[in-house]
Amino acid sequence: GENVEQHPSTLSVQEGDSAVIKCTYSDSASNYFPWYKQELGKRPQLIIDIRSNVGEKKDQRIAVTLNKTAKHFSLHITETQPEDSAVYFCAASTGNQFYFGTGTSLTVIP
């Protein structure tokens, strides 16, 4: 089955700096890559996603890039704010099951 690895497991940045979280996947048939944000004590929420026919997608301060050849995708958060502090999960899907990374705990220091 699919194997998704996510790095780093923890990340601290100063407010206003950028944060980058990287994921790799193993199944070349995976074609959908969502990112979820989970605030403390809450459910994961979808924040952005990308499909395999697209190389990059942006939504205000967040962006996702996909390199199908290398089988990796990344989440970029610019101009970080304290409310960006959370655990972020990447996932890969072939259209059926979703396989999740182990999460990145992001702390934005005011």
Next chain:
Amino acid sequence: DADVTQTPRNRITKTGKRIMLECSQTKGHDRMYWYRQDPGLGLRLIYYSFDVKDINKGEISDGYSVSRQAQAKFSLSLESAIPNQTALYFCATNRAGEGYTFGSGTRLTVV
């Protein structure tokens, strides 16, 4: 608003007891899933269902069973709870090719 609701939110149970976690959704989605979340291990799939008559095992189904009572309802049972089933459990729903909507979660403690 359409949502995914889990009950109970918190539960403490004793080793060996049978317990059921329930999930209902008003999203109109066909697909429903049960995951457990453990620190450092992320979200791991227990069971999933693409239709009322469709049940599939995930990567960690041992010790669990499920029932899809209706399109909107998907319950997870622990037949004989053990302490290493202590975790945060999430139900999720989606349509094919779309991202998940997660339920509010059930924090289960087995003592």
